């Protein structure tokens with residue numbers, strides 16, 4: 363038996379939630395950041411996570427691919443318990459793409475190099491194959507003419523699209539987006555959101571932390587509102603935006619809109 | 620012309636420090652010693668690089684059992700004179716029972732090798748110099764690795780890379796570019812420090828210069844020896860300065876838009892220092 367066989371597993375079919383978060387708690391020292399979060403994400407869903415600054419949105423997202431270690435609770439991805447010490451986390455992360463607010467492109471590599479690196483070093487593809495996939499993915503985010511540019515030669519919006527291509531190239535089953543347009547000049551936001559929308563239409567399962575209410579309403583299949591480390595309210599965009607039940611949600615949306 | 624030569628040798632200053640005849644004699648001798656100094660400088664530096672990298676990772680490790688020995692070692696080496704370390708190694712090591720056994724089993728170690736220097740002298744010379752520069756390189760590497768933003772490691776790990784892979788393909792390549800100038804300055808220091816090996820009889824530039832100076836009772840060879848060092852150090856120093864400029868420009872973007880500043884690190888009261896120190900420590 364392989365070592366992974368020791369990992370707690372659950373039966374998983376595509377009819378079930380691809381990500382299940384159960385009573386997730388996370389503290390940094392004495393600071394309780396997540397205080398019991400439950401969330402199921404169905405395959406193909408676009409779950410938009412809203413909430414005030416410091417409410418724990420990023421922390422929750424980062425628990426999904428274990429960039430943060432949960433203090434308690436369970437995070438399931440497909441058939442595997444993510445926050446279990448024997449889980450092969452690197453194998454899991456191959457299937458969980460993540461895009462960051464600050465892009466985090468590798469500055470010493472070109473756009474193509476950024477996308478190709480993990481294809482070669484993680485998936486073991488040949489340089490030719492990796493480069494070819496990289497170019498395809500860059501074309502997909504409309505950067506076919508920028509493959510040989512270094513990150514410092516690209517605009518913020520272009521950099522963020524390279525970052526999306528880099529994650530997509532791994533053929534992830536879920537994509538995590540953490541305020542990916544917040545560091546962009548307003549005129550560059552559109553291009554990135556368009557790419558994300560196309561991705562959603564293509565059926566990608568997405569968890570999106572954002573302050574872009576237009577995107578949430580337009581693309582989100584579900585909107586989740588977090589505050590104080592818990593999910594306060596969730597529902598379809600219409601439910602949450604047009605008829606918020608919780609006072610804190612009303613308050614938050616009142617400030618934003 | 621003849622008059623000038625007579626005056627030159629009669630004048631105390633010019634005769635003592637710039638005597639053409641003494642320098643002429645010393646030139647060939649010192650020229651032959653130059654490769655020895657270069658060999659010890661370059662060789663010890665190259666050995667010091669992996670040692671320093673290892674020590675840097677030890678200093679950044681989670682467990683104190685790695686951190687503490689590395690810290691103690693680096694503090695000792697950087698806090699004591701190299702001359703003292705040379706004396707310790709050159710006169711202390713041969714007294715070690717283990718070293719005696721090794722030497723007895725391998726008598727060839729006392730044979731003269733390249734440049735008429737014995738293996739055991741080479742061994743001790745490289746040992747003390749490479750371990751010395753390793754300590755300084757440790758701090759350079761550590762500072763360099765920690766200057767790479769956390770997000771780089773997170774991005775690499777989120778793509779499924781292991782920590783060693785992320786280090787190898789993402790963190791180290793960026794670090795090297797950033798610290799190259801500092802490393803080369805460190806090399807210049809080490810190269811100059813090879814002169815201290817004269818004190819334990821290693822026939823490098825200064826020892827040879829001293830031999831001629833003593834024989835001629837004239838310090839001109841020392842002046843000549845300085846010129847030999849300067850021929851190496853000044854161009855290298857200029858090169859470092861140019862490199863620094865170039866890298867500074869490259870970091871500044873060179874392109875249309877500079878990358879946005881990184882998120883300030885979140886502060887975790889309990890692990891505040893540790894978090895800031897360890898780029899390696901993410902997730903697992």
Ligand SMILES: Nc1ncnc2c1ncn2[C@@H]1O[C@H](COP(=O)(O)OP(=O)(O)OP(=O)(O)O)[C@@H](O)[C@H]1O
Pocket residue numbers: 390393395413414415416417418419420421422885886887888
């Ligand atoms: N590594 C860390 N160490 C200590 N505290 C942290 C760490 N990461 C996050 N925090 C704290 O946890 C709380 C929640 O942070 P988180 O980043 O999850 O909030 P957020 O909802 O994403 O906020 P924002 O909208 O500002 O991004 C904040 O108070 C933050 O300071």
Ligand SMILES: [Mg+2]
Pocket residue numbers: 419420421540541
């Ligand atoms: Mg956040």
